[in-house]
Amino acid sequence: MKLENHVSKMQSLISAAQKTIPKPEVMLYEICNPPIIDEPAEDRKELSSDAKEEVIDVRFNHVDYVEE
Numbered sequence: 001m002k003l004e005n006h007v008s009k010m011q012s013l014i015s016a017a018q019k020t021i022p023k024p025e026v027m028l029y030e031i032c033n034p035p036i037i038d039e040p041a042e043d044r045k046e047l048s049s050d051a052k053e054e055v056i057d058v059r060f061n062h063v064d065y066v067e068e
Helices: 003-020 024-032 049-064
Strands: none
Touching: none
16 A cells, blocks of 8 residues: 555544544533433332342452451
């Protein structure tokens, strides 16, 4: 492959990639203003007490393996 062909192919790939990357101000706006998802109350599910205990157990098991 000729060098000119390689350079033009790389330039087209770079320009295509730059079009897909969001602008920093757009990213900052989306971080500061997350979309509000309005769910009906009946669709929300509360964790059972068993699930909460499992999460606590996992956290304590993780702490046991930390070396000082």
